[in-house]
Amino acid sequence: QVQLQESGPGLVKPSETLSLTCTVSGGSVNNNNYYWSWIRQPPGKGLEWIGYIYYSGTTNYNPSLKSRVTISVDTSKNQFSLKLSSVTAADTAVYYCARRSGSFSGLFDYWGQGTLVTVSS
Amino acid sequence: QSVLTQPPSASGTPGQRVTISCSGSSSNIENNPVNWYQHLPGTAPKLLIYSNNQRPSGVPDRFSGSKSGTSASLAISGLQSEDEADYYCATWDDSLNGPVFGGGTKLAVL
Numbered sequence: 001q002v003q004l005q006e007s008g009p010g011l012v013k014p015s016e017t018l019s020l021t022c023t024v025s026g027g028s029v030n031n032n033n034y035y036w037s038w039i040r041q042p043p044g045k046g047l048e049w050i051g052y053i054y055y056s057g058t059t060n061y062n063p064s065l066k067s068r069v070t071i072s073v074d075t076s077k078n079q080f081s082l083k084l085s086s087v088t089a090a091d092t093a094v095y096y097c098a099r100r101s102g103s104f105s106g107l108f109d110y111w112g113q114g115t116l117v118t119v120s121s
Numbered sequence: 122q123s124v125l126t127q128p129p130s131a132s133g134t135p136g137q138r139v140t141i142s143c144s145g146s147s148s149n150i151e152n153n154p155v156n157w158y159q160h161l162p163g164t165a166p167k168l169l170i171y172s173n174n175q176r177p178s179g180v181p182d183r184f185s186g187s188k189s190g191t192s193a194s195l196a197i198s199g200l201q202s203e204d205e206a207d208y209y210c211a212t213w214d215d216s217l218n219g220p221v222f223g224g225g226t227k228l229a230v231l
Binding site: 037046051060061098100104106111114 | 123155165211217221225
């Protein structure tokens with residue numbers, strides 16, 4: 001059974017960089033069938049795709065966040081990570097990591113439990 | 122504003138059948154498979170329907186999906202109190218070159 005678990009600070013100051021890591025168990029990030037993704041949900045709002053990384057290191061980001069987002073993968077630790085720079089209160093959200101199946105799909109078959117990140121001084 | 126449009130709320134009584142719609146365009150729903158997720162607060166979203174109308178193992182057959190043109194629907198028959206949750210549609214968008222979600226529908230079981 002594949003499991004994903006987010007970890008990282010729950011509080012980030014405005015203008016700083018949000019950093020989260022997703023640890024994958026029961027499966028390998030070094031798998032050419034899947035895309036390792038980050039998705040967020042601001043309070044009271046819907047889900048927003050942030051970006052994903054392929055095992056090869058190829059990335060794809062939401063254009064609305066592209067200038068501030070970096071997703072990386074560490075195959076030796078079976079983890080992938082998110083960095084979001086210059087954060088503001090609008091970046092306060094529950095952040096989920098998820099596994100996406102298929103080259104051109106919105107099929108996320110496994111998700112982490114999510115972690116709340118609050119941007120506040 | 123989400124790329125895919127869902128009604129913000131829906132409701133039904135136990136045993137009833139309810140449907141939730143998801144409206145998109147030719148750059149997303151019309152040419153790509155639609156997936157549905159059930160999300161209970163504080164938990165991970167759960168894949169409910171994939172590829173328009175397929176159920177993952179363990180999802181009851183009370184849940185069904187369909188797609189026609191630029192719209193898709195999720196139907197829940199024999200409504201149960203445990204179905205009270207938020208439901209999201211998602212697909213790939215060719216213009217965005219990425220996955221997109223609907224705004225979500227909060228289902229109340231009265």
